Amino acid sequence: MSKITDMTDTHNWSGQRLVTADELLFEAPREKHFMTGSEVLKEAVKRCTVDASVSYPITPQSEAAHLIGELWAEGYVGTYFRGENEFGVMSEVAGCAMAGARTITTTSGPGTLRAMENFAQWSGTRIPCQLILMARGINSPLTIQPDNLEVSYMLETGCQIWYAENVQELFDMSIAAFVVAEKPDVHVPIITVVDGFFVSHTREAVMLPADDIALFPYEPYKSPLPPIDSETPPGRFLRDPFVMKSNYISYATHASWQFEIRSAVERSRPYAEHFLDGLVHTTGSEDAEIAFVTCGTASHQAKEAERELMKLGIKSKVIKLRTIRPFPEEELITALEGVKHIFVPEFNVVGWLEKEVKKALYKKTEADIVGGPRVAGGMSMPAEAIIKEVMEKINPGKGA
Amino acid sequence: MAIDIYKINPEFRDIMPQEIIDLEEKATWAQNQDKPRGIKELPQSKELLEEHSLCAGCPEAAALRYVLSALPKPEETIIVNSTGCTSLMFPHIALHTVHSLFGNQNAVATGIKRVLDWRFPDTEKDVVVLAGDGATVDIGLDYTLQSFFRQENITTICFDNEVYANTGGQESGATPKGQVFKMAPTGKKFDKVPMWKLATTSGCHYSINMTASAPKAVAKAVREAILVAREIGPTFLNIYTPCILEIGLSANEGLGEMKEQDKDRFESYKYISPEAEEFLAKCKEEGRL
Numbered sequence: 001m002s003k004i005t006d007m008t009d010t011h012n013w014s015g016q017r018l019v020t021a022d023e024l025l026f027e028a029p030r031e032k033h034f035m036t037g038s039e040v041l042k043e044a045v046k047r048c049t050v051d052a053s054v055s056y057p058i059t060p061q062s063e064a065a066h067l068i069g070e071l072w073a074e075g076y077v078g079t080y081f082r083g084e085n086e087f088g089v090m091s092e093v094a095g096c097a098m099a100g101a102r103t104i105t106t107t108s109g110p111g112t113l114r115a116m117e118n119f120a121q122w123s124g125t126r127i128p129c130q131l132i133l134m135a136r137g138i139n140s141p142l143t144i145q146p147d148n149l150e151v152s153y154m155l156e157t158g159c160q161i162w163y164a165e166n167v168q169e170l171f172d173m174s175i176a177a178f179v180v181a182e183k184p185d186v187h188v189p190i191i192t193v194v195d196g197f198f199v200s201h202t203r204e205a206v207m208l209p210a211d212d213i214a215l216f217p218y219e220p221y222k223s224p225l226p227p228i229d230s231e232t233p234p235g236r237f238l239r240d241p242f243v244m245k246s247n248y249i250s251y252a253t254h255a256s257w258q259f260e261i262r263s264a265v266e267r268s269r270p271y272a273e274h275f276l277d278g279l280v281h282t283t284g285s286e287d288a289e290i291a292f293v294t295c296g297t298a299s300h301q302a303k304e305a306e307r308e309l310m311k312l313g314i315k316s317k318v319i320k321l322r323t324i325r326p327f328p329e330e331e332l333i334t335a336l337e338g339v340k341h342i343f344v345p346e347f348n349v350v351g352w353l354e355k356e357v358k359k360a361l362y363k364k365t366e367a368d369i370v371g372g373p374r375v376a377g378g379m380s381m382p383a384e385a386i387i388k389e390v391m392e393k394i395n396p397g398k399g400a
Numbered sequence: 401m402a403i404d405i406y407k408i409n410p411e412f413r414d415i416m417p418q419e420i421i422d423l424e425e426k427a428t429w430a431q432n433q434d435k436p437r438g439i440k441e442l443p444q445s446k447e448l449l450e451e452h453s454l455c456a457g458c459p460e461a462a463a464l465r466y467v468l469s470a471l472p473k474p475e476e477t478i479i480v481n482s483t484g485c486t487s488l489m490f491p492h493i494a495l496h497t498v499h500s501l502f503g504n505q506n507a508v509a510t511g512i513k514r515v516l517d518w519r520f521p522d523t524e525k526d527v528v529v530l531a532g533d534g535a536t537v538d539i540g541l542d543y544t545l546q547s548f549f550r551q552e553n554i555t556t557i558c559f560d561n562e563v564y565a566n567t568g569g570q571e572s573g574a575t576p577k578g579q580v581f582k583m584a585p586t587g588k589k590f591d592k593v594p595m596w597k598l599a600t601t602s603g604c605h606y607s608i609n610m611t612a613s614a615p616k617a618v619a620k621a622v623r624e625a626i627l628v629a630r631e632i633g634p635t636f637l638n639i640y641t642p643c644i645l646e647i648g649l650s651a652n653e654g655l656g657e658m659k660e661q662d663k664d665r666f667e668s669y670k671y672i673s674p675e676a677e678e679f680l681a682k683c684k685e686e687g688r689l
Contacts, residue, residue: 004518052515079518083507084546091504091543095480095511098498100519103511117501125500228512230476230496230525233407 002075004051007217012049014075016214021179025172025275028209037199040167040206041106041132042067044174047209049217051078051101054092056085056111062134062200064106086111090118090131097127097189100220100227102178104129108196109136112150116157122189123158123261126225128181128218129189131159132174134196135296135347137377146196147377148296151324152352158261160190160268161325162276163295167204169322170194176275178215184222186268188261193324195297195347198380266326279328282335284317285310289340290390291367293332293357295321298345298381305386316390321353329360336361341393342369345386349376368393405429405475406494422446423494429475439469439619449492454485457651459641459658460559463612464489467530467557470619471495472626472688477526478516480509482535485566485643486559503540505529506547509554517553526626529556533574534564537595541573548602548634555629557622557637558595565643576665581646596669599636605676606635609669613658620689627683628676635676640666 006013019028024047035043041064045053053072055065072080078101083089089105096103107115112133122129133154137147154161162177164170174192181190194200220227272279284306292302299320306316319335321328336342342365344354354371361369370393373385408416408424426446447468454461464486471477479495481487483502490497500508506529513527529536529544536544536558544556563581564570571584573593580587596609606628608621618639625635642657644650649657662668672680683689 003521005521051518052511054511079514081514081550083510084542087504088507088543088546091500091507092511092514094500094504095498095508095513096515097511098508099478099512099515101515118504121501228478228496228498229516229519230405230478233405 001072002078004078012214012217013078016047016049016212018049018216019213021176021215021275024209024213024215025175028213030207030209033206033208034203035167035206036201036203037134037167037170037194038062038064038067038201040171041174042071043208043211044171045104046071046076046211047214048175048178049102049214050076050104051218052096052103053077053080054083054089054096054105055080056083056089062106062196064132064134064200068104068106086115087118090115090122093129094118094122094125094127097122097129098125098228100218100229102182102218103127104132106132106134108134109138109147109150113138113153116153119154119157119159119189119191124257126187126223126261126264127189128178128187128223130174130177130181131189131191133191133193134200135193136196139377143377145377146198147348148193148195148346149348149350149352151193152348152350154191155325155352155356158188158258158265159325160188160265160323162190162192162272162323163321164192164194164199165296165299165320167199167202167206170199171206171208173276175215178218180268180271180275182218183268183271184224186264186271187224188264193296198297269326272323272326276322278331279321279323279326280331280335281320281322282317283320285315286317287338288315288317289338290314290316290343290394291336291339291341292316292318292343292345292386293321293353294318294345295324295353296347298347301381301383302345302386304383305390308383308387309390314390314394324356327356327360332357332360333364336365336367339367341390342367343386343389344369344371345381345389346371346374347377347381349374405496417451419446419449419451423449427474427494439466439615442469442615445469447493448489452492453488455645455651457644457654458485459612459644459654460485460561461489462615463559463618463639463641464493466612466615466618467622468493468495470622471526471528472623473524473526476524477528478512480505480512480527480529482531482540483566484532484535485561486530486532488566503535504543505531505535505540506543506552506554506556510547510550510552513552513554524630526630527554528626529554531558532565533558533560533562534572537573537593545598545602548599548604548636551603551633553629553633555625555635555637557639559641560595560638561641561643561646562592563643563646565646569643569646592665596636596638600671603634604636604671605633605673607669607671608636609638609666611640611658611662611666613655613662623689624680627688628679631679632673632676
């Protein structure tokens with residue numbers, strides 16, 4: 001096992017040379033590999049000087065949690081263990097991060113909901129841990145096929161939420177996520193989402209930097225709250241015990257604290273813009289009157305639909321949202337200039353992204369917003385379904 | 401002077417109540433005492449503000465002072481608590497404490513302890529869980545037992561008042577069979593969960609069932625349990641701290657209630673594993689006990 005005492009000014013405990021996030025993400029030479037999303041996550045964690053990871057067996061959706069365990073056995077991760085269940089593991093992650101560790105875990109689907117209480121608690125304590133959410137279905141009847149409905153439940157937890165489309169984005173995002181979450185003026189947890197199976201189990205070409213370099217370690221003493229390590233005086237001393245005993249203190253505390261957490265998420269924008277090269281990515285025809293607003297693998301399917309529509313002489317474009325919290329409202333409005341029809345294809349039945357888009361665009365666009373098509377776990381989203389939705393809207397009664 | 405673990409902001413010092421200044425100056429820290437700290441120092445020291453938020457005469461307040469006085473190294477101790485009356489006291493002591501969710505205290509403590517061992521391999525840092533029976537024996541039972549199974553190096557102290565007291569007096573797993581409480585309108589239907597025995601069979605190296613009627617006994621158990629947890633494995637203390645409010649006693653009747661129970665439901669139970677026994681004998685020889 002590795003020892004933190006093996007860390008030097010230039011190398012981490014596993015002997016990797018310490019580099020900046022810019023060098024790791026933008027400057028270091030890369031080589032092509034062919035990997036699944038889970039394997040790529042292992043490669044990302046390997047390059048992140050991770051102190052702690054906790055895992056559990058039922059709903060990690062993929063073998064990613066096993067692979068992080070292998071990294072620990074190989075000496076790349078400081079401490080790693082299997083917890084009892086999702087609620088317990090997210091609690092253990094909280095403990096690890098409170099004690100000053102760069103901490104990561106992964107979950108999906110029903111396990112996310114079982115652990116739900118923890119996510120708001122994470123943001124409330126301003127820990128900068130990272131959750132890789134490999135989305136899958138949550139409804140009965142049981143499914144292990146992808147759905148991203150659990151993201152809807154995560155939206156108001158106070159955590160940052162980023163969404164990766166493919167294995168390359170998963171690799172780059174999960175590295176950048178630590179860096180942004182740990183910025184002293186941000187310092188809130190981050191949830192990096194990918195669509196399970198389509199990304200976690202799919203082997204794709206991915207460009208990776210060498211594995212003998214890694215991110216500089218987490219510096220817990222730059223946290224806005226002192227780490228729980230008995231090295232510094234307690235950060236807060238409440239004269240009154242807990243806020244519920246006084247309406248005035250309750251108001252004062254929540255008025256400052258809850259808005260501060262959300263402000264911290266907003267303060268992540270410039271960092272995310274830098275490391276993600278913008279909060280939205282647009283492909284297709286710039287002057288199109290039809291736009292797809294998407295995230296995750298729905299973006300991939302929408303791009304396929306865009307190419308097929310072009311063959312029919314119909315111009316369209318795909319606006320992929322890379323961050324959901326913060327929601328890239330201004331970037332979306334800019335990207336939608338001149339658009340008359342907006343489609344929001346989603347992998348869930350409730351249409352949470354459609355609601356987000358409509359809320360952001362309320363009274364700011366005259367375009368029609370169509371929430372669809374939607375598929376609900378257990379299947380892919382065929383480009384034909386997206387094309388059909390478009391044709392029925394722009395060519396009513398005649399279909400695709 | 402106390403060490404730097406608890407410091408009043410100099411800008412606010414002139415408006416601070418005297419007892420908060422006392423908490424900074426008169427707490428019994430291990431590093432600033434000429435003689436070993438302990439229960440005998442309680443009359444002269446300040447472990448818990450008098451203006452704490454528990455009911456007058458609540459045995460938990462006394463028990464917390466005994467626990468704090470017995471910590472081997474308070475400046476290197478993290479206390480993890482859970483929602484309940486116990487957690488209301490923690491803003492009124494001078495240690496690092498963590499309140500997370502209801503029932504997940506042993507899971508949070510696990511994460512903290514593992515990371516402290518990783519980050520500070522050459523420093524003894526103790527992690528102590530202190531929660532009520534609702535959090536320990538009921539809602540949080542899974543996480544409590546799993547931390548024992550995993551052999552986490554933490555001490556778990558349950559302030560067992562046999563009821564969910566802070567939420568208004570509902571039946572818990574630690575309530576005796578037949579007791580009428582809210583949510584048990586015709587009396588509780590199953591026996592009190594013998595948590596101290598579960599702790600023994602679940603991997604604890606030191607497990608005790610006792611009341612808080614005898615300060616020295618509580619302090620001794622706390623000290624032994626923390627030392628064993630530091631070196632050997634998980635330890636557990638079940639300490640009866642009755643909710644005088646919920647069982648209808650006056651402020652001056654808590655001690656009597658505990659003494660009565662010394663020979664009943666809280667008749668002394670003590671398990672020490674052979675390796676813990678050997679370790680404690682060594683500690684005694686070295687003057688650590």
